[in-house]
Amino acid sequence: MAELAVDKHVKYILAVEKNKDSFESVVMDPLRMNGAYWGLTALDLLGKLDSVNVDEVISWILKCQHESGGFSGNIGHDPHILYTLSAVQVLALFNKLDVLDIDKVATYITRLQNEDGSFSGDMWGEVDTRFSYIAICCLSILCCLGKINVEKAVSYILSCKNLDGGFGCTPGGESHAGQIFCCVGALALTGSLHYVDKDLLGWWLCERQVKSGGLNGRPEKLPDVCYSWWVLSSLIMIDRVHWIDKEKLVKFILDCQDVENGGISDRPDDAVDVYHTYFGVAGLSLLNYPGLKAIDPAYALPVDVVNRIFFSG
Amino acid sequence: MDSREDDGGEPLSRMAEWRDVTPLPQDDGPNPVVPIAYKEEFRETMDYFRAIYKADERSPRALRLTRRAIHLNPGNYTVWHFRRLVLEALNADLDEELDFLQRIANSNSKNYQLWHHRRWVVERLGANAGAKELNLIKKILSLDAKNYHAWSHRQWVLQALGGWEDELGYCQQLLEEDIFNNSAWNQRYFVVTRSPFLGGLKAMRASEVRYTVEAILANPNNECPWRYLRGLYKDDIKALVNDPEISSVCLKVINMKNNYVFALKMLLDLLCHGFQPCHEFGDSVVALRTSDTDPLDPDLSMAICDILEHVDSLRASYWIWRKNKLSVAAV
Numbered sequence: 001m002a003e004l005a006v007d008k009h010v011k012y013i014l015a016v017e018k019n020k021d022s023f024e025s026v027v028m029d030p031l032r033m034n035g036a037y038w039g040l041t042a043l044d045l046l047g048k049l050d051s052v053n054v055d056e057v058i059s060w061i062l063k064c065q066h067e068s069g070g071f072s073g074n075i076g077h078d079p080h081i082l083y084t085l086s087a088v089q090v091l092a093l094f095n096k097l098d099v100l101d102i103d104k105v106a107t108y109i110t111r112l113q114n115e116d117g118s119f120s121g122d123m124w125g126e127v128d129t130r131f132s133y134i135a136i137c138c139l140s141i142l143c144c145l146g147k148i149n150v151e152k153a154v155s156y157i158l159s160c161k162n163l164d165g166g167f168g169c170t171p172g173g174e175s176h177a178g179q180i181f182c183c184v185g186a187l188a189l190t191g192s193l194h195y196v197d198k199d200l201l202g203w204w205l206c207e208r209q210v211k212s213g214g215l216n217g218r219p220e221k222l223p224d225v226c227y228s229w230w231v232l233s234s235l236i237m238i239d240r241v242h243w244i245d246k247e248k249l250v251k252f253i254l255d256c257q258d259v260e261n262g263g264i265s266d267r268p269d270d271a272v273d274v275y276h277t278y279f280g281v282a283g284l285s286l287l288n289y290p291g292l293k294a295i296d297p298a299y300a301l302p303v304d305v306v307n308r309i310f311f312s313g
Numbered sequence: 314m315d316s317r318e319d320d321g322g323e324p325l326s327r328m329a330e331w332r333d334v335t336p337l338p339q340d341d342g343p344n345p346v347v348p349i350a351y352k353e354e355f356r357e358t359m360d361y362f363r364a365i366y367k368a369d370e371r372s373p374r375a376l377r378l379t380r381r382a383i384h385l386n387p388g389n390y391t392v393w394h395f396r397r398l399v400l401e402a403l404n405a406d407l408d409e410e411l412d413f414l415q416r417i418a419n420s421n422s423k424n425y426q427l428w429h430h431r432r433w434v435v436e437r438l439g440a441n442a443g444a445k446e447l448n449l450i451k452k453i454l455s456l457d458a459k460n461y462h463a464w465s466h467r468q469w470v471l472q473a474l475g476g477w478e479d480e481l482g483y484c485q486q487l488l489e490e491d492i493f494n495n496s497a498w499n500q501r502y503f504v505v506t507r508s509p510f511l512g513g514l515k516a517m518r519a520s521e522v523r524y525t526v527e528a529i530l531a532n533p534n535n536e537c538p539w540r541y542l543r544g545l546y547k548d549d550i551k552a553l554v555n556d557p558e559i560s561s562v563c564l565k566v567i568n569m570k571n572n573y574v575f576a577l578k579m580l581l582d583l584l585c586h587g588f589q590p591c592h593e594f595g596d597s598v599v600a601l602r603t604s605d606t607d608p609l610d611p612d613l614s615m616a617i618c619d620i621l622e623h624v625d626s627l628r629a630s631y632w633i634w635r636k637n638k639l640s641v642a643a644v
Contacts, residue, residue, distance in 0.1 A: 026355060030389045076339065076363060077391040124394065126429040163502070163544035169461075172468050172507065174499040176461060202631075207536065209627050219495040219536040221459065243631040 002254040012262030032074040037086035038278035069108030117152030133182035165200030177217035181230040202240030213248025228283030233297035336360030371402035443474030477508040534572035
């Protein structure tokens with residue numbers, strides 16, 4: 001079986017962060033904050049977070065904060081809940097949450113909750129269960145989850161539960177592994193997992209594994225490395241991960257590496273990117289691949305980072 | 314990227330129209346974390362956009378500039394935001410905006426910003442836009458019938474603006490084209506349960522069961538109709554157990570001795586909920602035994618778990634768990 005080419009992936013991630021000539025990087029510019037989270041969390045899991053200049057990153061992050069308390073994807077862009085979570089997660093990686101005015105960030109998020117308990121992404125009002133997860137995860141990291149209406153948030157998420165036990169983006173929306181991760185994660189972080197039919201959902205999730213060993217996101221679709229995270233973390237949160245064939249999944253992820261140039265792609269032989277590199281490494285961590293730091297399935301941050309937030313006062 | 318229809322991609326610095334504007338370069342700070350080298354046209358367009366954005370100029374040329382910027386990078390959500398502000402300020406023709414979105418839809422069919430912008434536009438156009446919108450979404454789905462964004466948007470249009478009458482027929486058509494399309498099955502369920510014209514799930518159940526059984530018999534390894542079948546009996550498991558059509562389709566598929574995993578699972582679920590099988594079921598399951606599973610457990614449910622453990626080996630742990638659960642229940 002192939003091995004994880006750790007050094008190549010570290011080199012790839014650092015190059016992506018520094019050397020921005022490609023069309024891909026230009027396109028990624030408005031969501032640089034997400035890219036920073038993917039790249040830096042992957043580096044931390046690989047044990048190489050110290051390869052990065054902390055002060056430069058922190059200073060750039062703070063430049064992305066707006067008056068409203070929200071963060072944008074990059075300097076000169078508008079704030080959005082997506083980048084607010086990534087910013088908070090990156091600060092948590094570096095143990096720099098103290099640079100934040102927590103009330104300010106919390107206010108931004110609280111104002112995005114709607115009457116029915118759902119969350120909008122920003123002032124323009126797009127609603128999606130992704131944003132429910134983001135709001136709950138972000139405020140949980142900042143230890144002020146009580147600032148939103150948790151009961152209504154949970155009830156909205158449950159209204160997106162489908163008959164197969166899965167969850168969609170809005171009520172009636174098709175069950176999709178990415179949305180399931182968000183809903184299950186949000187329910188986990190609010191102590192509401194008892195509302196999940198774990199056996200039913202567990203079976204739906206383990207049915208995502210296809211012959212190649214990879215996981216897809218919906219019935220009859222192709223496998224993709226990113227589902228190694230969305231499906232796997234969901235299975236772990238509902239305590240059903242033993243229902244998939246872990247060895248075959250490890251092999252699938254490793255087959256998605258570019259062992260020459262570093263990076264991981266969505267499926268074998270495709271082009272690599274930071275997003276799939278992070279999800280491949282995170283998936284391997286969940287599968288206890290040797291040499292990787294453990295990652296928390298709900299917070300999507302290394303376990304030691306999460307412990308530091310909650311157990312060091 | 315689509316080609317631009319309005320300007321010929323001429324450099325802005327050479328256009329008389331933009332002579333009064335000083336373009337603003339990107340401010341990455343003194344020590345940029347991520348210094349970026351742009352292609353010239355991209356760089357120039359974004360420099361002019363930054364100037365307009367900072368000046369909050371909501372003019373016709375600003376509208377054209379956002380279109381150019383969107384073509385160059387449709388993932389730039391700030392440009393989409395600003396475009397909405399400009400559209401509002403100019404009280405622009407939103408039917409034209411919808412046409413613009415439709416032209417760039419195919420190369421941006423999975424772009425969150427585009428779909429959200431589209432909803433914003435349709436919301437403002439109101440009920441009259443419903444029928445046209447449903448038609449336009451069909452065009453997009455004809456290229457990718459599982460596009461999650463398109464389906465999510467379609468569900469919103471139906472609920473906000475109506476148009477339910479033809480939706481079941483549309484699902485039917487899509488399923489004829491690809492019976493494995495899980496999104497179409499999901500939409501079918503959406504329509505059957507929510508359409509104001511169909512009478513609700515219970516009223517539709519019998520005909521839907523017949524339809525689904527046909528689909529199963531054509532492709533018993535198709536995950537979708539099996540889940541759909543279960544969904545038709547939401548909260549009414551007794552009715553599921555008692556419906557002879559359900560147990561009958563399981564038996565038919567098992568007797569085919571091929572692609573019977575889902576059929577066995579359904580039968581197992583029925584047994585766990587009190588289904589009383591006639592001897593035919595036992596005989597059919599026994600006929601599936603191989604050297605791996607011989608001799609089969611005399612208990613039908615246990616035997617099914619044993620067979621599935623071998624035949625669906627990726628999920629062996631799941632079937633072992635199901636079997637253990639049976640032993641616990643039996644105690």
